Amino acid sequence: MVANGVLVLNRNWTAIHVCSLERAITLLVQGLAQVVDENFRTYDFGSWRELSDYVEYEGNRFIHATSFRLMIPEVILLTHYHRVPPRAVKFNRRNIYVRDDFRCQYCGCKPPREELTIDHVVPRSRGGRSEWENVVLACQSCNARKGSRLLAESPMHLARAPKKPNWINIVRHSLQAQNRPAWQRFVDAAYWNVDLED
Numbered sequence: 001m002v003a004n005g006v007l008v009l010n011r012n013w014t015a016i017h018v019c020s021l022e023r024a025i026t027l028l029v030q031g032l033a034q035v036v037d038e039n040f041r042t043y044d045f046g047s048w049r050e051l052s053d054y055v056e057y058e059g060n061r062f063i064h065a066t067s068f069r070l071m072i073p074e075v076i077l078l079t080h081y082h083r084v085p086p087r088a089v090k091f092n093r094r095n096i097y098v099r100d101d102f103r104c105q106y107c108g109c110k111p112p113r114e115e116l117t118i119d120h121v122v123p124r125s126r127g128g129r130s131e132w133e134n135v136v137l138a139c140q141s142c143n144a145r146k147g148s149r150l151l152a153e154s155p156m157h158l159a160r161a162p163k164k165p166n167w168i169n170i171v172r173h174s175l176q177a178q179n180r181p182a183w184q185r186f187v188d189a190a191y192w193n194v195d196l197e198d
């Protein structure tokens with residue numbers, strides 16, 4: 001997730017994306033998006049710029065251009081409806097940890113992070129690939145216990161079948177680490193509306 005990202009809402013107010021600040025400003029300037037404030041009021045670029053002139057500094061973050069300053073938007077609303085292709089979540093260590101909730105997927109324990117390992121359900125030595133459907137977090141003892149066996153050859157069970165996570169789950173988790181109250185409602189709403197695949 002982008003550290004200084006801006007949450008993008010589709011025309012129907014559902015969270016669809018996190019974009020960079022630069023991208024958000026471009027969309028605003030082009031009239032393709034409006035800023036949403038914490039009271040759900042919307043502003044086009046001109047009125048947001050005007051408002052930015054009247055707002056006291058205290059804690060607000062601004063971008064400074066030569067002739068004006070602009071409050072940094074946190075949430076923007078697209079003015080046209082966008083068909084959204086399913087967002088790909090990066091296959092990386094961090095996102096695997098988030099997907100698996102920092103728990104061993106075999107015994108369910110939640111040891112310190114550094115004691116978790118990434119286990120290949122079908123071991124690499126047996127042709128298993130590094131992909132969402134074949135990796136899970138495992139504590140050290142479960143990982144050792146399973147060794148290079150297939151699941152069917154061991155007495156162990158997975159808490160749930162691993163699959164590619166939905167991006168909103170990843171964003172939602174990141175929110176807990178950042179202080180982005182303006183995002184919370186939209187992301188929560190999107191989270192509860194996510195289509196569950198089987």
Ligand SMILES: [Zn+2]
Nearest residue numbers: 104107139142
């Ligand atoms: Zn375990």
